[in-house]
């Protein structure tokens with residue numbers, strides 16, 4: 001790396017870089033990484049740093065650097081999918097990252113706003129890590145409120161004279177260049193007189209004074225400018241146009257910088273799980289909950305990252321998704337390190353550099369460092385302001401009015417694909433027309449008519465095989481339909497019927513499955529506990545009703561949907577052999593004792609099966625396989641229902657926060673309210689992504705089980721949190737019977753209890769995670 005660089009110095013232009021556009025990158029990168037794997041690993045941090053710098057040059061020479069940059073400026077110009085593959089390959093090989101991450105904030109800015117001369121001068125040395133960059137935005141008097149920056153640049157002919165101070169400038173002591181925001185316009189707060197300059201750090205008048213951070217390191221510094229001369233040629237964009245250019249920088253920081261996070265976090269979470277095992281916490285119930293939550297976080301970040309990058313590549317502003325992503329990521333980093341530090345047990349009394357510190361003190365150091373995760377690059381509070389004001393369209397907390405929301409609050413942030421959009425719109429319109437919340441409270445909704453409209457549309461058989469009369473759609477579409485029906489609180493046994501249908505189709509019971517596809521309502525009759533359906537161990541399916549020569553005996557309580565069902569699909573135990581059996585029973589033959597449901601949009605009953613004749617449709621292994629699959633589908637559908645309920649709660653809360661006034665202002669201006677709404681959105685959006693992602697892997701046996709467990713746990717818990725918040729945001733009105741907020745909470749609570757508790761699901765998911773690590 002050079003320590004001195006002169007603006008305009010001739011270097012080999014990135015645009016004329018060694019490689020020609022081609023599609024052989026995958027083989028070439030694979031070969032380079034094979035070679036990399038055979039190399040000895042650097043032992044010290046100094047060696048690691050030198051190796052990382054050398055690796056960048058190697059990538060540039062091989063024409064394999066910058067997968068997402070256009071080829072014209074030295075990149076590979078790969079599309080999103082290929083970029084993800086590129087990073088997967090790099091991460092799997094343990095290849096070092098670029099040693100100066102800030103370079104990838106200035107680079108997109110130069111690509112979009114720089115001159116040809118700037119691109120030629122700066123991009124290749126940046127990519128090679130020959131030159132390092134630092135970001136000079138924050139000042140002692142301008143942190144979150146960057147528009148208050150006061151470092152002045154006064155133009156004199158072909159140069160500016162810069163005077164002022166930057167602070168918390170990461171890598172300032174190592175950087176060759178700073179991309180800085182300076183004030184060229186009138187002094188005072190404002191964005192119009194802000195200009196974007198590239199300042200050589202070895203310019204006379206630049207003084208760097210390293211600052212020690214809370215973790216004990218010296219990664220950032222104060223930078224003083226005393227009449228520093230900066231050529232006008234080093235200005236990016238127009239004078240006074242720096243603010244919008246800076247927004248491009250931050251937009252890219254929040255979007256592209258996340259691409260590799262999925263892989264980085266995956267690796268670190270695995271290390272935390274290994275730590276838990278090594279430290280004897282494998283079976284600690286609390287630790288297992290936290291492990292499952294970390295897994296959920298990683299999955300959330302992965303889907304959000306892909307979406308944000310997808311938006312960038314389509315030329316769209318990734319802003320709304322990216323703010324959510326940044327908040328999730330920063331708080332996840334803290335949670336992960338808090339758990340890791342906890343897992344070091346009594347070892348946590350030692351400092352990170354102490355002899356005997358667990359894992360060389362990395363978790364102590366990581367914990368201290370991640371206190372900065374919710375401060376640097378925009379605090380968590382500022383992220384919540386952005387989500388509330390720019391994504392949800394709530395009024396500005398600074399009294400600066402309102403913007404239109406990015407999407408209607410509660411709706412998916414990522415535009416659904418055309419099929420999903422049609423399903424969502426159709427189901428939503430249909431149910432909304434029939435189910436008004438006030439009529440729900442007074443019991444005036446025509447449930448039969450609502451059900452028949454859904455059947456006319458193709459539910460509940462949307463995802464059933466076409467050969468059986470179903471729609472043949474992927475499970476994700478079915479989830480979207482269930483979500484929309486729940487959004488409008490459809491008071492019909494859609495989830496119970498879909499679960500029963502899954503049981504029948506997987507058991508091969510075509511004739512009975514067809515009845516449900518044609519519109520009969522059904523329910524699975526099986527005792528449940530916190531862990532889910534009590535189908536028990538293979539030899540002794542405890543807790544089941546019994547069946548002998550086709551005649552059932554036993555009672556199952558709290559069967560949600562039973563009073564509405566035409567058909568009951570019973571999971572029973574063969575009295576002699578103990579084998580699991582699936583039997584179909586007509587509701588008319590059964591004695592039902594109605595129970596009062598917590599969820600006013602559902603029904604519940606105790607089902608007495610004594611002496612009832614059932615048609616056995618499957619037994620033994622077939623029945624077991626079918627019940628395992630159907631339980632997963634049931635969880636997924638309940639989760640989708642919960643997402644719909646949560647989404648409605650977001651919409652209602654945001655609507656109220658924008659219109660209800662107190663103290664002469666809409667309550668949405670108060671951050672206690674707007675930040676709550678922001679958290680509701682993040683919770684709901686994350687849950688929706690998890691459910692969709694889990695639906696997408698349903699056919700992959702290795703991943704389906706943990707994905708569904710985690711998605712369901714996430715959605716069930718999120719819906720309760722979000723609907724509780726909805727009542728809180730509404731104040732007294734939200735606590736009245738007539739207001740629909742309690743209907744949402746009731747449905748969310750019932751969902752959380754009716755099939756399996758989120759804690760039990762997380763525990764099961766944690767077992768998958770721990771076993772995977774143990775067997776690796």
Ligand SMILES: Cc1cc2nc3c(=O)[nH]c(=O)nc-3n(C[C@H](O)[C@H](O)[C@H](O)COP(=O)(O)OP(=O)(O)OC[C@H]3O[C@@H](n4cnc5c(N)ncnc54)[C@H](O)[C@@H]3O)c2cc1C
Nearest residue numbers: 135136137138143144168169170372375376377378379381
């Ligand atoms: C490790 C680290 C590295 C950094 N690296 C760089 C760098 O390389 N370059 C650079 O330019 N800067 C850098 N920064 C600075 C960083 O951008 C600022 O610290 C950040 O923007 C917050 O500004 P502040 O520190 O002045 O805090 P303040 O803005 O003073 O915030 C203090 C508290 O008030 C809250 N707050 C402030 N305004 C509001 C509001 N409107 N609504 C609600 N709450 C509010 C904040 O959330 C926070 O909790 C770095 C910071 C850290 C910690």
